[in-house]
Amino acid sequence: MRKSPVTITDIAKNLNISPSTVSRALRNHPDISTRTKKRVNSLAEEMDYHPDSIAQSLKQRRTNLIGVIVPEIKHNFFAAAISGIEEIAYKAGYAIIVSQSNESYDRERINVRALISNRVAGLLISISQTTEQSDHFKLLERQEIPFVFFDRVCEDIEASKVVVDDFDGAFKAVEYLINSGYKRIAHIAGPKHLSISQCRLNGYLSALKKHKISYDENLVVYGGLNEEDGVKGFHRLLQLDQLPDALFAVNDPVAIGAFEKIKEHGFKIPEDIALIGFSNNPITRLIEPSLTTVSQPAYEVGKRAAELLIEQIKSGENFIPRKEMLKTELIIRNST
């Protein structure tokens, strides 16, 4: 059995005063004399006293914990977002509990429940690719636990949301392709029910429409969000009678999957086929040719989402959910 940590009562006994006094002394309560405060503080230091957050939380019915649920921590975008979240949370005196859904709805559910049990002050959630229901979020609403979606948001739940302007990013990307003279522009899209996929697809369609390019449904293929999906997507495009002359991928990993296959098949980028990704992963700058992409401020998204959540936690029930959209920027490089 581990030696139990020193408590406020230990200090009290040692000084022959009451635990209440110790508590107040440590929190610098005006009722306590300077002398007592000094004695308490120095003994606390000496005895390695650390306040028990657990007991405090129980008493005060609130914790200093913020729960975070992401599909995969490894994913560059989420790692950066978590970084931003931690930064803001730290400054506001919160610690973050991070869990990953591994793109599984079931696991996401379980994570939500676990975090509820841990009595988190609030949650930051980016939903999994397979999440098409929202009962677990309803649960949060019923329990009146503040939560904010970021990046991959759930449209049918009323809650604050922080996203990047996916539509505009996609639009700018495709418009740039059009203006550069490309005619047959393909799109490897993401899972249909994810809002980011939809927005980016819509951006693609709008840009075509604006420039009076007729929409060819064969040029849009659907898949997931990983490299392998880029590989598969490109293979499907290869079946076409006539190859597209440009390719807009739903995100960078997909673009890179396609990128490799394109090169493997001996096509030149951008001469034979131009390529644009989405996210501005660090890697896109370094590949050859460097990849044109849409920058998506992951770190900022995390920070902003955390700020919004903390604001909501502080303001209580009369908080009106907001949706924030961060700007994207087209980073033009050599793949177009």
Add this chain to the structure above:
Amino acid sequence: MRKSPVTITDIAKNLNISPSTVSRALRNHPDISTRTKKRVNSLAEEMDYHPDSIAQSLKQRRTNLIGVIVPEIKHNFFAAAISGIEEIAYKAGYAIIVSQSNESYDRERINVRALISNRVAGLLISISQTTEQSDHFKLLERQEIPFVFFDRVCEDIEASKVVVDDFDGAFKAVEYLINSGYKRIAHIAGPKHLSISQCRLNGYLSALKKHKISYDENLVVYGGLNEEDGVKGFHRLLQLDQLPDALFAVNDPVAIGAFEKIKEHGFKIPEDIALIGFSNNPITRLIEPSLTTVSQPAYEVGKRAAELLIEQIKSGENFIPRKEMLKTELIIRNST
């Protein structure tokens, strides 16, 4: 004020039984009749009851939390490690609290204290570049809180450690350069007091020694662990009368920093100068020329460290710390 969550007492009142019975029913205690269990469980479900981990933790004097401290979550290696940690922790019924030191000793200290206050069951730590003291870890020892170092370990503390075989990895890398005929092999090293820097430097030196290549101290420059350090390091090597014909960098970011400068200065890789990194970041495979590097199983390091910690948590005080070394592998690509 938020609606307070439903408690065991709420259920008890509703069913006209005692809280003790509810508690036992929920935990499937044999003393409770099947009928009562059913009634309790269904009502609990209906009322959205979620056990209060805080209260449980207080009572049982242990939490289901594992603290994690890393320099930076964004860093590819750490993101992957955290991913592995979460995976193992999840399976063992733990949640992880993640905090970053931002390479600051002070912040690392604060994080340790915060996690102690949160009464974590154990800690997983990778120390910051600026950490040269170890008083905060002594604190953990005194409080008998289990903790395990991973990757960046603290040598003067007796605790379990999970590292990769940095020495061997570096040795293999440099030996490969030697066997490929390179003569003037430079090394951009990391911070001197970090064990990973030391081990990799020693691997470099040993390989030279084995092959009777005399050690030229001008060929070793020291810096940090980021891209900019690779840039700076290469600039210092540029000052030399005679340029090295090969360069072994302490890690991939540093290698990439150098990589870019090398190309900028119009040198060819590997003709003018060969380059080897360390970590096998995903990016290294995709740059042109692809980077020879030493693979370092980040995900595995995280998993193994978590496993070790959980074992230690379970076995109590009579646990003997172990140091585990995971194998590295030389990934030969086109930069050599």
Add this chain to the structure above:
DNA sequence: AATGAGACCGCAAACGTTTGCAATTTTATG
């Protein structure tokens, strides 16, 4: 010397659980 005001401190209850033990009810046995 009596009174009142401050300054300082302690009592006890509460937060939501768990758990040893005792109390009660049910069932089995003679």
Add this chain to the structure above:
DNA sequence: CATAAAATTGCAAACGTTTGCGGTCTCATT
């Protein structure tokens, strides 16, 4: 039917805090 044994439940204390309220003590003021 009586009794013992077994099955089921409740009581109360405890985990480490915080906090409203009341208590004691010291002093200055009449």
